[in-house]
Amino acid sequence: MKLITFLATLIVSVVTAGLVFAETGDAGTAASTGINSFAFGAAIIMAAASGMGTLSQSRAAAAALEGIARNPQAADKVQTPLILSLALMESLVIFSFVIAIILVFK
16 A cells, blocks of 8 residues: 555656646747646645645554553653654645745745
């Protein structure tokens, strides 16, 4: 499952990067027809980042809750690293949001 998710993300990002950087602005291209490929690339970036961020956060929370369920006395030791890891995962999604905004308003 991890391999399929990785390959799908890799293919989407390579195709999107190719579309964005291939835009030249000549007649007949996407830039002259009004389609903003930077906005399309930003949408793909945000979709992938939010999807992968949500998946990783849910797996981390499930693992932490399973550990707490097995050993309730370890809840204090598990809670702090869980919150720290969730914050770091969410920061990656925020960084991708900032990159998407930069791409759209470039």
